[in-house]
Amino acid sequence: MAKIYDAIIIGGGPAGLTSGIYGGRAKLNILIIEKDEIGGQISLTEEVANYPGIFKISGSQLIKNMREQAKNFGVDFIKEKVIKVDLLNKIKKITTEQGEYEGYNIIIASGLIHKELNFTGEREYRGKGISYCSICDGEFFADKDIFVVGAGYAACEEAIFLTRYGKKVHLIAREPEFTCAKTIGDKVFANNKIEVLFNSEVVEVSGDKLARKIKIKNNISGEIKEYSSINNENIGVFIFVGQKPKTEIYKDQIKLDEDGYILTDELMKTNIEKVFAVGDIRKKSLKQVVTAVADGAIAINQVEEVSDENPRIETSQVEEVKIIEEDKKLNLFSEDMIKNIKENLEKLSEKTEIILVKSSIEEENKNILEFINEFKQITDKVQFNILESDNEVIDKKLLERLPAFFLKKDNNIKIKYSIVPLGQELESFIDAIREIYGEKIEVRENLLNRIKKIDKKINVKIGVSLKCTRCSQTVKVNQIIVNNNENISLEIIDVVTHKNFKTKYDIVGVPAMVIDDKNLYFGQMSLEEMIEIIEKQ
Template sequence: MPKENGELYDVIVIGGGPAGLTAALYLARACYRVLIVEKEHFGGQITITERVVNYPGIASISGAALTENMRQQAEAFGAEFKLAEVTSLDMTGDIKTVYTSQGPLRCFGVLLAAGARPRTAGFRGEEEFRGRGVAYCATCDGEFFRGLPVFVIGGGFAAAEESVFLTKYASHVTCLVRGEDFSCAAQTAEEAKKNPNITVMTNTVVESVAGDTTLRSMTYRDKKTGEEKTYTAPEGSTFGLFVFAGYEPATELVKGIAELNPQGYVITDENMKTSCDGLYAAGDIRIKALRQAVTAAGDGALAATELERYALQMQKRTGIRPLRPESAAFAQETTVNAESPAAKSSAIFAPEILAQLQTVFARMEQPLELRLFLDDSDVSQELHIYMKDLCQQTNKLKLTRAEQADEEGAEGSERPYVRVYRQDGSYTGITFHGVPGGHEFTSFVLGLYNASSQGQAVEPSLREKILAWDKPCHLRIFVSLSCTMCPELVTAAQRLATLNSKITTDVYDLNRFPELQKKYQVMSVPCFFLNEDGPQFGKKNIAQLFQMITEH
């Protein structure tokens, strides 16, 4: 009988999109130990799609909701998850090593499902004005261009679909299409072309953008005539430029390990196996005719069944069987029933969310105080109700209200907010301005867990450096509750704060604080300032963020 090993996985899946989540579901359900490693956010690129209407069995759903359902289903069967960046692979021998930003991991087989990432357009000024008018996610950043003109670069499905979405915010949307027409399905293109708030300009490429702290002008060229024109924003105003120029496969990890085609996509056989023994690939990262959530899920299911056979073969060959931890049965342990603590009534949280909260609360080692700093606004009332409902679900959280004069260093205009304190009265470094709902609910709950216990694992050498840090650092972070990239930055910042009292965080739902958006000229999220220096844009994991702090 194989010897059990608690530090070994049957399969490590790199990438948490539909392909990786489906594979994890199949493997975990077959009682194999599987870990999904994701460096950004679980769900993949589809999470930025507001409406998915072509996934079989589901009439209409957001991409974020669809993949969150997939994640919960995989977790229910025992799949494990880790937010970390995979830096390299060692595919030699029977036991493979996956090197990550949080240390090495060992397994029998690897599934590469890292997908593809947005391409840049390559015009002059693109990188300089990224986050200051140039954007890549309509869901995340569209709301910051309310009442302003918006231009969209691209002629594919994303460009056509997101152009329609952006009409919710923009005064007008102009699509700049490089070719003669859109290259996506005719029905999707027609929605954009027939929209009265969208103008389509074909045979057009952007040459450059310019401005000061934000975009002020854009130069574009007619490919047929060669004529260049410059669009200039009205005096004192700005505009948005969204880039949807296609995707490139995230295959850097396997260059020199597995065979790739000239475009960089992984070559696999019909069973998703690559040219490297023990390495499989699924989803948008491999050569395929159609890149959709449903085909990614199909890839993941097929790869999983092949990896089941491979893992079993390796167990027999090595005499080792990976041991699944007790926590792998997470969702099965938290099934809601009439006697379950998670069955407490709630006006805000759904039963499945309450069940997950109870698991988190059970692991919290010390009580916390949630101290509210309120004013007379409707947002304050909403925050009060939200926090009261949360605290009613457990005796680990106590709700208090600060006196009006007890501002503790924050500006009065930044109310309402909630600050988190430990049982001994010490500040955890966690403050949220607004109401931590949407995608920030999970990061807020993780912050509570990290503040009240040993918290999420941090690579030992990195943890040691964080604990030794002795200079004050304040992180001011601006987010949107609809942004799928913001939670990773917030979670990383709050984890740093819970480990070292010299580091403090203030997180703002930017929608609630338009005066701060104007003051800091934030046109994209996630956005953050280190000791008021910035802005910096983009998601960061804990290692990347701490490095920025040490170099500041």
């Protein structure tokens, strides 16, 4: 019998995680589903200084602490895209690209997405100079002109952050002054690398393969100026003009306001029994971390009050994960990473072999060998076979970027990792090992059939950065495709390390997918979106 959760939480930001923490502590069966990296928008915030009791913390660290707290209380996490919801029956059903999940209560905490401005060139140059994530893409514009669009807190904060990369940051605001706290605006004015253009808006971004020019209109005088870098360098344009709710899949079942926000009462209840909405996705006057966590606590309290009415399905207790001995000091892996590795790989029925082909330049092998040495201390389920670059085992055409891991099965190379899989890519690396050598991830039948029908050889290369919060999801969906069709091959490439790859394809944003060494696609992809791209080749 399939497990039925007391509550399924859609979204892993502060509101969703708080519901998870309170629910897990109350011994409820809780599942948190998040499309992107756990944390939502606040995980990209450099500094949180207004959370009660905490003087200063990064958004990513705050979320990491909350996630670890939820996991310690037994909350289940999955990273999948929700594509359909059925909320009208007693047992609610959530459908993702990989499967279906059932729960007695649903808490919607899926937050907001970035608004677009729809100026000429915005869509054409997305991933080619236009970005909505400074942490993911800022490093691609080192010593170049960067333009930040917006007048609020996010725009000001990101403009300050981007000064560590750009030679000049131009902040473009339609408003006559900043709309955020004066303290943040004062920081912008005090930074001599930032030029502020009030009463202005972007009318066009243009270029060739990359964005190189931007036209800005002064809304007072009507004058339009075109800006371009010296020597016709490419430019970066980062847009932070607000957000809108992710409510498209709920609109036929849940009451929304005219802007798409979910309507709730003070107990976070929607118009559907046992369906709640929390955080920024619901209509409310103040959208802050502190109000989000309050929403999450209130909603799960309502679930807890009626949880005894739910029939119980016994599930096996999660075995305690033993952390490695104190005398084995690990520099690369946090406690959370260690738990992730052990929980996933201990399920493998037998040892697996991963091939590492070293670079001929010994200095380039240092980091990846350190990774192996520490990884072996955590689990004995993986055996690393280390080969020199002139070894005949691997086809010569696969040795362009070294050092690299090769995951193979039945004498076929399935996936190549031209990267030290840390940061955001550790989870995708673990998933790849588990899927190839253990159990495959379940995929909806219609998508699985489309994958299996692809009948020609296709090579996919994905350029990623270890800082990118969007890359691992795209890597994971491609790994699912590869593991279900022998015609598809996959390489994951660190664009910071392998600069020749970045330069060859003019990559100025990640994830960047190169199909058959010719067709280039940018941005996070769902499984269905990636299948569609491959079908078109």
